Amino acid sequence: xxxxxxxxxxxxxxxxxxxxxxxxxxxxxxxxxxxxxxxxxxxxxxxxxxxxxxxxxxxxxxxxxxxxxxxxxxxxxxxxxxxxxxxxxxxxxxxxxxxxxxxxxxxxxxxxxxxxxxxxxxxxxxxxx
Ligand SMILES: [Zn+2]
Numbered sequence: 579x580x581x582x583x584x585x586x587x588x589x590x591x592x593x594x595x596x597x598x599x600x601x602x603x604x605x606x607x608x609x610x611x612x613x614x615x616x617x618x619x620x621x622x623x624x625x626x627x628x629x630x631x632x633x634x635x636x637x638x639x640x641x642x643x644x645x646x647x648x649x650x651x652x653x654x655x656x657x658x659x660x661x662x663x664x665x666x667x668x669x670x671x672x673x674x675x676x677x678x679x680x681x682x683x684x685x686x687x688x689x690x691x692x693x694x695x696x697x698x699x700x701x702x703x704x705x706x707x
Contacts, residue, residue: 586636587696593618596696607633612702621702629697639689646685653678 586599595617599607606613610630612621624630654675661671 585690585694586633588622588624588699589696590615590617590620590622591699591701592620592622599697607697615699622699623702624697625700625703626698632695633697636693639692643686643689646682650678650682 586604587596588599588603589596592615595615597616600616603613603616607624607630610623612623614620615622624633657666657671657674657678660666661668666674
């Protein structure tokens with residue numbers, strides 16, 4: 579994914595700063611590893627199961643966006659072909675396409691809104707393995 583700042587913030591337990599989480603930090607969270615705060619460089623970890631669950635849901639949001647895009651493209655193509663075949667009038671085809679595009683933008687907005695979050699990060703505990 580290209581987004582370096584994807585709207586996910588983390589609150590540091592050590593220095594109290596809110597940091598925009600970079601992709602490597604998000605990777606660390608997703609594999610449940612500790613990582614350093616960008617401000618104070620102390621180890622942080624996400625331990626709250628509720629927040630972990632919410633964090634994991636970002637993947638399914640990306641899936642939702644991708645599958646909606648595929649659906650919209652298919653709809654546009656089908657509408658176009660149906661117009662060529664004379665099964666739809668130009669106006670009907672336009673309406674059809676507009677509704678599909680509208681749905682896509684609604685889904686993208688919803689996904690973006692859901693993705694915006696601030697994770698309350700805890701100090702990383704010493705590894706016990
Ligand atoms: Zn910090």
